[in-house]
Amino acid sequence: xxxxxxxxxxxxxxxxxxxxxxxxxxxxxxxxxxxxxxxxxxxxxxxxxxxxxxxxxxxxxxxxxxxxxxxxxxxxxxxxxxxxxxxxxxxxxxxxxxxxxxxxxxxxxxxxxxxxxxxxxxxxxxxxxxxxxxxxxxxxxxxxxxxxxxxxxxxxxxxxxxxxxxxxxxxxxxxxxxxxxxxxxxxxxxxxxxxxxxxxxxxxxxxxxxxxxxxxxxxxxxxxxxxxxxxxxxxxxxxxxxxxxxxxxxxxxxxxxxxxxxxxxxxxxxxxxxxxxxxxxxxxxxxxxxxxxxxxxxxxxxxxxxxxxxxxxxxxxxxxxxxxxxxxxxxxxxxxxxxxxxxxxxxx
Numbered sequence: 001x002x003x004x005x006x007x008x009x010x011x012x013x014x015x016x017x018x019x020x021x022x023x024x025x026x027x028x029x030x031x032x033x034x035x036x037x038x039x040x041x042x043x044x045x046x047x048x049x050x051x052x053x054x055x056x057x058x059x060x061x062x063x064x065x066x067x068x069x070x071x072x073x074x075x076x077x078x079x080x081x082x083x084x085x086x087x088x089x090x091x092x093x094x095x096x097x098x099x100x101x102x103x104x105x106x107x108x109x110x111x112x113x114x115x116x117x118x119x120x121x122x123x124x125x126x127x128x129x130x131x132x133x134x135x136x137x138x139x140x141x142x143x144x145x146x147x148x149x150x151x152x153x154x155x156x157x158x159x160x161x162x163x164x165x166x167x168x169x170x171x172x173x174x175x176x177x178x179x180x181x182x183x184x185x186x187x188x189x190x191x192x193x194x195x196x197x198x199x200x201x202x203x204x205x206x207x208x209x210x211x212x213x214x215x216x217x218x219x220x221x222x223x224x225x226x227x228x229x230x231x232x233x234x235x236x237x238x239x240x241x242x243x244x245x246x247x248x249x250x251x252x253x254x255x256x257x258x259x260x261x262x263x264x265x266x267x268x269x270x271x272x273x274x275x276x277x278x279x280x281x282x283x284x285x286x287x288x289x290x291x292x293x294x295x296x297x298x299x300x301x302x303x304x305x306x307x308x309x310x311x312x313x314x315x316x317x318x319x320x321x322x323x324x325x326x327x328x329x330x331x332x333x334x335x336x337x338x339x340x341x342x343x344x345x346x347x348x
Contacts, residue, residue, distance in 0.1 A: 040101065040281035045076040047097075048268065049105045051090025052170060053083045053198025057136055057219035061266055061299060062106040065133050068293050072285045083197040086173040087111050088120040095123055095271055101278035108136070109265045109315075111173050113323030117330060117345070118173065119337040124344055125323055129279050130315035131286050132267035133296055134305040136217040138179035138236040139249060143209050144228065151234040151255040154213065158189035168202035168211040171195040172335055175264050176202060178326050179236040180215035181333065186256050206230060217264075218243065218304025225249075237261050243304045262321035265308070286311045324348050 048066055052058045059081065066077040082090035087107050097103035109130060115121035140151060148154040158165050169176035172195060184190055194211050196202040199220040206214040207229045214221065215236060224230040226245045235241045238253040238260040253259040270279065290296065291309045300307035310318055327345045330336035341347060 040277040042075040045078050047080055047103045048077050049080045049082050049090045049094050051082055051087035054081045056199035057217040058107050064295050064299050068289050072289045086171045088115050092121050099273040101274040104268055104270050106268050108175050109319035110322035110326045114173055114327045116343045117327045117336040117338045117340050127272050128269040131311045132265040132315045133309055134300050135263040135265050135308050136305050137241055138215050139218045139221050139232050140215055140234045140236055141221055141230040141232045142213050143206050144231045146212050155187045158191055162190045163192050166192045166194050166211040167213040168194045168205040170199045170202050176216040182261050186259050222303045241304050244302050262325050264322050265319050283311050
């Protein structure tokens, strides 16, 4: 199911990213994280709600992380896809569940931190324990049958035909929507937004020709790019991307000098209020099993993501710049109902 919405701005940089990752990993090294020894022994399966459709970037990386955690916990983790309302429906299910440690959620931290400004869900990232695994990069790609060969070509067409060129994303506040909004704001252009229930459906829509463009994550587009079913024009960031099996995708900053965007972290989130031993155990797993996961590292390399496991205070610091940029962009473009500074998000 899709809906049409007006477009404008949003999302994503890798510069402060490197410092934050090093800071987070350094903190783990200083603490001398011990080999995993579970203090919490779950007695029945854990429900992990993915608030997006199956097959998207969040779903993909969450399933890999969950499989790694199952080994460490000795318990099944059941993935439950519950898409809708830009991820807020599934997130609310986790927020409303008993705080016994058996219901988690997943997603992009920048979405989690922006729901309150949109009037969707009364929650902030400080209400959650963040366990971040990768930072994803949005890629501006088009259907190969379109005439656009470069980012400059597409931006020029958007300028010449306001609100006409269709862009598929996983919905308002999704990473793809934030990315195309940030581009639109920087280039002073507009587009026609087509919202889907997940990144994978949005990518498929562009491959099929239902839409002209997608701005979803490299992790969601990678196979279609390698198969020449999508033509990548640029990363929506100030950093190029070397995608295994394809080559280098140039940065949008080559077309729009000075363009940048905060790093978009994805991970698993557990609400505050669960037993302390649950969080302590998951933190141990994150600093050992997840930080050394060959499967997650391979996923990041193959899907055009940055492998960056981090948790605790370091995760909050790493995620906040994207939350801040997203919340204010949504508010300034009329998509958010509540001023971010009234819910603890100062202007960047």
